[in-house]
Amino acid sequence: KNLPPGPQPWPIIGNMHQMAKNPHIAAANFAKKYGPLISLRLGTRLLVVASSPDAAMEILKTQDRYLSGRSIPDALQQSFIDYYFVWARDCNKHWKSCRTLCWAELFSAKAIEAQSTLQNEKLARMLDFLNNTQGTVVKIEELIFTTLINTLSNILFSKDFLDLKDDETAHRLKFGLLKILENSVTPNVSDFFPIVGGLDLQGLRKDSLNHLDELSSFSDAVVKERRAQITKKVHVAVHEKDFLDRLLENNFTTAQINILVLELFIAGTDTVVTAIEWAMAELLKNQNIMHKVQAELKRELSYDSIMKSDLSKLTYFNACIKETLRLHPVVPVLIPRRALKACEVMNFTIPQNAQLWVNVWAISHDPKVWEDPNTFKPERFLGSNINFTGHDYEFLPFGGGRRMCPGLPSAVKSLQTILASLILVYDWTLPNDEDPKTLDMSEKFGVTLQKEKPLQLIFSRKK
Numbered sequence: 341k342n343l344p345p346g347p348q349p350w351p352i353i354g355n356m357h358q359m360a361k362n363p364h365i366a367a368a369n370f371a372k373k374y375g376p377l378i379s380l381r382l383g384t385r386l387l388v389v390a391s392s393p394d395a396a397m398e399i400l401k402t403q404d405r406y407l408s409g410r411s412i413p414d415a416l417q418q419s420f421i422d423y424y425f426v427w428a429r430d431c432n433k434h435w436k437s438c439r440t441l442c443w444a445e446l447f448s449a450k451a452i453e454a455q456s457t458l459q460n461e462k463l464a465r466m467l468d469f470l471n472n473t474q475g476t477v478v479k480i481e482e483l484i485f486t487t488l489i490n491t492l493s494n495i496l497f498s499k500d501f502l503d504l505k506d507d508e509t510a511h512r513l514k515f516g517l518l519k520i521l522e523n524s525v526t527p528n529v530s531d532f533f534p535i536v537g538g539l540d541l542q543g544l545r546k547d548s549l550n551h552l553d554e555l556s557s558f559s560d561a562v563v564k565e566r567r568a569q570i571t572k573k574v575h576v577a578v579h580e581k582d583f584l585d586r587l588l589e590n591n592f593t594t595a596q597i598n599i600l601v602l603e604l605f606i607a608g609t610d611t612v613v614t615a616i617e618w619a620m621a622e623l624l625k626n627q628n629i630m631h632k633v634q635a636e637l638k639r640e641l642s643y644d645s646i647m648k649s650d651l652s653k654l655t656y657f658n659a660c661i662k663e664t665l666r667l668h669p670v671v672p673v674l675i676p677r678r679a680l681k682a683c684e685v686m687n688f689t690i691p692q693n694a695q696l697w698v699n700v701w702a703i704s705h706d707p708k709v710w711e712d713p714n715t716f717k718p719e720r721f722l723g724s725n726i727n728f729t730g731h732d733y734e735f736l737p738f739g740g741g742r743r744m745c746p747g748l749p750s751a752v753k754s755l756q757t758i759l760a761s762l763i764l765v766y767d768w769t770l771p772n773d774e775d776p777k778t779l780d781m782s783e784k785f786g787v788t789l790q791k792e793k794p795l796q797l798i799f800s801r802k803k
């Protein structure tokens with residue numbers, strides 16, 4: 341009844357078979373035929389996909405109030421039910437208070453400034469580690485992951501969770517976090533036919549719960565220890581209090597803390613790692629652009645000043661970051677939303693409980709929106725006011741509206757400092773003298789759009 345147009349669904353399965361491996365690309369191709377707002381049937385579910393700046397604006401701004409629910413995948417139903425942040429079903433009072441608390445303690449300008457010493461310390465440790473890799477092949481995503489986890493775990497708990505030399509624990513934590521994300525987007529009969537949801541036929545719910553239990557063990561012990569200190573009335577000076585102290589002061593239960601921490605780890609590590617990996621791959625492939633960035637960094641910074649400098653003033657370097665996020669939008673269809681109430685978008689009806697994607701990938705690759713969209717061209721951002729703050733609907737790597745990424749300031753700071761240090765301090769080469777021009781840039785669809793083949797590099801310190 342006045343639904344957006346779309347391809348004819350097959351009986352029972354609907355359009356499931358047409359959305360198999362790369363659903364963001366399949367949906368972008370349907371948009372070329374049916375228009376910027378399309379309907380797809382996935383079993384009994386209706387999925388509406390927006391693929392133009394205007395359609396995105398109607399969803400994220402005009403109807404944001406009614407379209408800001410989250411559709412919780414069956415695989416996470418038991419693990420994340422009604423907790424708290426990324427997967428809060430609607431913008432309820434818990435979600436609001438959590439966002440306010442996280443803003444004040446983690447993401448405000450004051451909080452970011454307060455975290456810089458800690459962030460620099462973890463980054464310096466990563467660079468020291470790289471100095472000792474001497475000609476060996478490094479999976480850079482793993483090092484960055486460990487660095488980000490330790491930065492976050494210190495902000496939250498004043499404690500390192502990982503050791504750069506212990507790949508195994510890092511791998512276990514990363515695997516668990518990624519598996520939970522992967523389960524949430526794996527095509528699941530329980531989502532398409534909720535009537536059989538309780539059966540968990542593919543075992544995804546059980547698997548996510550097992551990972552959640554294992555990952556909770558990282559925070560569980562710290563929370564218990566801190567509660568014991570509070571019972572013993574151990575005095576902690578105000579300036580030494582961390583995020584965990586604030587959560588306990590706000591009467592969060594241990595289960596709630598475990599979930600919130602896990603949500604922050606999931607949302608805040610893989611996204612940044614993926615963005616840096618794509619930026620490095622593009623710079624390797626486009627040596628002329630790499631030379632321009634190197635020249636700018638060398639002119640404006642020294643090794644000692646990277647961590648103290650305001651990197652947002654580096655115009656070409658920041659244009660490279662924006663161009664990476666355009667060409668490789670890390671969260672390609674945003675985190676799926678749900679219509680809390682029926683409403684109209686582009687004169688079509690969006691029924692209550694329909695799932696919505698804003699296909700940022702399609703908008704970023706649309707030649708009607710971006711000239712020569714498949715080419716990495718940072719120059720397009722020079723002298724342009726387009727930014728990722730959620731108001732320019734042709735460029736939405738952090739989403740928009742009330743569910744926009746709250747971690748944006750922290751993400752940008754990490755992207756800038758880690759990438760600038762790696763560029764300024766090292767030369768990077770591919771193993772076996774592989775020609776960077778032939779680097780495989782295939783994508784792997786998921787909540788985050790990863791590089792299918794992780795970047796493996798040899799780092800040598802610049803003379």
Ligand code: HEM
Nearest residue numbers: 426607608611612670671675738739740743744745747751
């Ligand atoms: C390059 C890095 C990052 C990118 C591209 C990114 C992108 C996104 C996107 C697209 C969304 C969904 C927005 C929407 O639905 O409109 C989101 C949500 C979220 N992000 Fe980020 N993010 C990044 C880093 C971070 C970091 C570092 C943190 C925190 C440590 C974080 C925390 C969150 C949270 C908690 C949400 C859920 C917000 C809600 O549902 O209310 N993100 N992010």
